[in-house]
Amino acid sequence: MVNSCRRCGTCCSYMADVFGIMEQTGPFEYKIQYLITGVQQIVTIDPDKTYLFSNTTIQDKRPLACPFLRFDREGLALCTVHQTRPELCHMYLCNPQKPEG
């Protein structure tokens, strides 16, 4: 299956109502919780993305974004916890019919 993700970041830009950070459990480790179900999970910032995660200016531009969404120098979206991302994110399928996807 061809990966058609254009890394626009739209799918991750409205996730603040889905899960949130409950507490920091390590230098770059966080306990998150799904706000509806209460299910919790530990996620860790990918080692090569800690510098990007430390830049939180995205919260001004996209206040409803997932707390782990960032954009690189080319303006392309990336998940800073990709290696340990929430189960929900594993299941997401972008709809190629939509303009953003």
Ligand code: SF4
């Ligand atoms: S909305 Fe689709 S194209 Fe954009 S980042 Fe998400 S998966 Fe990729």
Ligand code: SF4
């Ligand atoms: S954890 Fe990663 S993939 Fe999931 S919503 Fe946040 S930035 Fe997107």
